Amino acid sequence: xxxxxxxxxxxxxxxxxxxxxxxxxxxxxxxxxxxxxxxxxxxxxxxxxxxxxxxxxxxxxxxxxxxxxxxxxxxxxxxxxxxxxxxxxxxxxxxxxxxxxxxxxxxxxxxxxxxxxxxxxxxxxxxxxxxxxxxxxxxxxxxxxxxxxxxxxxxxxxxxxxxxxxxxxxxxxxxxxxxxxxxxxxxxxxxxxxxxxxxxxxx
Amino acid sequence: xxxxxxxxxxxxxxxxxxxxxxxxxxxxxxxxxxxxxxxxxxxxxxxxxxxxxxxxxxxxxxxxxxxxxxxxxxxxxxxxxxxxxxxxxxxxxxxxxxxxxxxxxxxxxxxxxxxxxxxxxxxxxxxxxxxxxxxxxxxxxxxxxxxxxxxxxxxxxxxxxxxxxxxxxxxxxxxxxxxxxxxxxxxxxxxxxxxxxxxxxxxxxxxxxxxxxxxxxxxxxxxxxxxxxxxxxxxxxxxxxxxxxxxxxxxxxxxxxxxxxxxxxxxxxxxxxxxxxxxxxxxxxxxxxxxxxxxxxxxxxxxxxxxxxxxxxxxxxxxxxxx
Numbered sequence: 184x185x186x187x188x189x190x191x192x193x194x195x196x197x198x199x200x201x202x203x204x205x206x207x208x209x210x211x212x213x214x215x216x217x218x219x220x221x222x223x224x225x226x227x228x229x230x231x232x233x234x235x236x237x238x239x240x241x242x243x244x245x246x247x248x249x250x251x252x253x254x255x256x257x258x259x260x261x262x263x264x265x266x267x268x269x270x271x272x273x274x275x276x277x278x279x280x281x282x283x284x285x286x287x288x289x290x291x292x293x294x295x296x297x298x299x300x301x302x303x304x305x306x307x308x309x310x311x312x313x314x315x316x317x318x319x320x321x322x323x324x325x326x327x328x329x330x331x332x333x334x335x336x337x338x339x340x341x342x343x344x345x346x347x348x349x350x351x352x353x354x355x356x357x358x359x360x361x362x363x364x365x366x367x368x369x370x371x372x373x374x375x376x377x378x379x380x381x382x383x384x385x386x
Numbered sequence: 387x388x389x390x391x392x393x394x395x396x397x398x399x400x401x402x403x404x405x406x407x408x409x410x411x412x413x414x415x416x417x418x419x420x421x422x423x424x425x426x427x428x429x430x431x432x433x434x435x436x437x438x439x440x441x442x443x444x445x446x447x448x449x450x451x452x453x454x455x456x457x458x459x460x461x462x463x464x465x466x467x468x469x470x471x472x473x474x475x476x477x478x479x480x481x482x483x484x485x486x487x488x489x490x491x492x493x494x495x496x497x498x499x500x501x502x503x504x505x506x507x508x509x510x511x512x513x514x515x516x517x518x519x520x521x522x523x524x525x526x527x528x529x530x531x532x533x534x535x536x537x538x539x540x541x542x543x544x545x546x547x548x549x550x551x552x553x554x555x556x557x558x559x560x561x562x563x564x565x566x567x568x569x570x571x572x573x574x575x576x577x578x579x580x581x582x583x584x585x586x587x588x589x590x591x592x593x594x595x596x597x598x599x600x601x602x603x604x605x606x607x608x609x610x611x612x613x614x615x616x617x618x619x620x621x622x623x624x625x626x627x628x629x630x631x632x633x634x635x636x637x638x639x640x641x642x643x644x645x646x647x648x649x650x651x652x653x654x655x656x657x658x659x660x661x662x663x664x665x666x667x668x669x670x671x672x673x674x675x676x677x678x679x680x681x682x683x684x685x686x687x688x689x690x691x692x693x694x695x696x697x698x699x700x701x702x703x704x705x706x707x708x709x
Contacts, residue, residue: 212466254471293476298462305468323499323520324471 190348190378195228197381198350202226202367205310206352209303209365213354216302217280220357227351236347236368247271250292251327251336252300256308259317260376263369265304269296271330273361280359289329300324303354303365311367315380346371411481411498411519414505417464419444419457422514431483431496448481456480463502463515470502474526486521497526546620548598549605557619557627558679564617564629565679568672576638578628579686580608580645580667583698585624588661596656597624600663603654611645627686635671635703642667642701650699664699666690673706 190198203226210221248271255264274292281295305321312319327336350367369377405412406426414423424439432439434447445453455477463470472480474497481498485491499522505514544556552560564575582588582604589597601624608618608626621627630638646665654661668689676682689704696702 212468216462216466290476297471297473297476301462301470302466302468305470306466309468321469321471323501324473326473326475 190230193385194378194381197385198348198377199226199228201311201314201381201384202228202307202350202352204314205307206365208310209306209352210354212302212306213299217277217356219280219359222355222357224353224355227349229349229351230374231347231349232345236349247333248330249333249336250296250329250331252296252324253327254300254304254324255322256319257322258312258319261317261319261369261373261380263367263373265308266327266364266366266368267296267300267303268333268336268364268366269299270362273363276356276359276361280356280361292329293326297324299363303363307352307365307367315377315384317380346374348374348377409521411517413444413517413519414514415444415460415517416514419460421447423516427519428481431486432481450482451480452477459502460515463504464512467504467512469504472498472500472502474499474522478526480517481519485523487523491523491527493523493527496521497523549601549620551605551609551626552617552619554619554621557617557621560617560619561627561629561682562679564631565672565676565682572674573632574634574672576630576633576635576669576671577682577686578630578638578642578667578669579621579683579690580626580628580642580665581690581694582624583664583666583694588663592656592659592661596659596661599654599656600624600661603652604649604663604665607648607652608645611641611648627683635669638669638671639701639703642669646699646701666693666698667701668693668704669701670704675706 206226207223210223213219214221249268250271251266251268253264253266256262271292274287274295277295277299278287278291281298283291283295285291301324304324308319308321311317348369352365352367354363354365355361408425409427411427411431412423412425413421413428416422420441420443421439422441424434424436428434428439429436432447439447444456445451459470459472462468477500479495479498480500483496483498485493485496499520501518501520503516503518504512505516507513544552546553561577567573568575582600585597585600588600601620604624604626605620608628612618612628613630615631616628617631618626618628630641633641646667649663649665652663654663668686668691670682670685670689672682676685685704685706689702692704693700693702
């Protein structure tokens with residue numbers, strides 16, 4: 184196991200700024216697609232023990248029923264996963280915004296979930312990769328679960344690595360009951376590369 | 387100079403060759419949804435030659451394609467300059483191709499994961515998109531099979547073999563759920579415990595198989611009498627339990643008495659001998675003062691006990707007392 188990497192306050196701020204730009208871009212696309220005002224939060228950047236991963240999901244209660252998609256990304260010696268977690272109560276409002284008419288069943292929810300995941304994950308990763316000057320290839324998205332509780336979501340994470348760098352971005356939409364959490368998780372062995380890239384950016 | 391050109395041509399040639407033969411479908415579409423590239427994978431699986439495919443509109447070539455959906459997907463790629471993905475769980479396929487293994491494969495068609503990629507022209511504008519088509523039939527079939535088996539196992543673990551009703555474990559889980567729901571919504575439900583009268587005598591006189599037939603008869607009658615929302619299970623031996631959702635004790639009597647009378651009139655024959663049965667029932671409407679679901683069961687049990695003591699073949703209601 185590699186030694187625990189420490190990020191200085193400055194590096195963390197810088198990463199936060201990078202996430203800010205990436206997240207803003209994703210929010211812009213979402214706003215354009217849905218024609219709504221997206222409330223921008225400040226991304227949370229944290230080095231976490233994998234056992235604390237649930238703490239990264241600060242905006243979601245354990246008892247809430249959620250649906251989630253994850254997508255791996257890799258490139259320039261940086262690897263990780265993007266997770267999009269949707270509060271199940273959001274779907275009716277999203278369907279309304281996308282002008283979907285009809286009964287919202289599990290398939291429609293999946294369709295909506297995938298649509299939003301495509302936009303948010305794609306735009307965020309593109310934002311990060313452009314700023315850090317790296318290229319990622321994205322794997323196929325995978326459904327982590329529909330209508331499950333938050334603890335069930337992350338219990339499947341094996342303890343292959345100890346640390347993860349987590350960027351949590353919580354998107355909410357004005358006057359709408361839409362709440363989703365985008366998590367960018369970087370593997371332990373990506374951290375030193377990421378740190379170099381950020382240090383370079385700060386010079 | 388000429389040599390260099392020849393080298394470049396060589397490189398171009400083998401790259402095209404590879405694109406033609408890789409085991410992934412590659413389709414390029416322009417903004418009018420005309421096909422601009424159609425590789426070997428697509429030719430072989432669709433049976434459409436690339437000379438027929440090139441410049442044809444994809445919706446004309448594939449009449450049963452979900453045009454609205456594909457346009458929506460492609461539009462976001464053109465507009466947002468983003469990758470887009472479609473997975474088989476969401477959309478089993480975009481191009482309806484036959485299963486790659488026509489003889490031993492179980493799926494009727496090829497399950498596909500697809501990636502949509504924006505392609506820039508020389509000026510940096512997105513004027514085309516590429517669709518990559520992956521055959522994921524094996525993964526999909528395995529996963530669907532696993533889901534089915536899990537579902538069957540779940541069903542099995544919930545079911546009482548003899549009566550095909552919910553077994554006690556699962557029924558109690560739903561009772562807990564109902565008890566918690568009441569705490570949230572304050573909408574009353576009633577719990578009914580029922581027991582076959584003198585069941586031991588049936589067993590002793592006619593044998594255990596006759597007893598089993600009696601249990602099945604009661605279970606069937608009960609199942610037929612239930613409303614869709616009610617949840618019944620075999621609680622143990624000859625005892626059954628029912629949650630009457632959104633029903634107070636008074637309305638529960640109607641249900642219980644109807645069931646009691648139907649069973650009283652029913653006749654079962656076992657090995658040529660007629661067996662007549664009666665049942666006793668106890669009702670307990672849920673109460674805000676109850677702190678655990680066990681107290682709910684105890685109340686219904688007490689009502690059942692009273693019905694037995696008062697001469698059987700009747701229904702009694704338990705009134706809330708401080709526990």
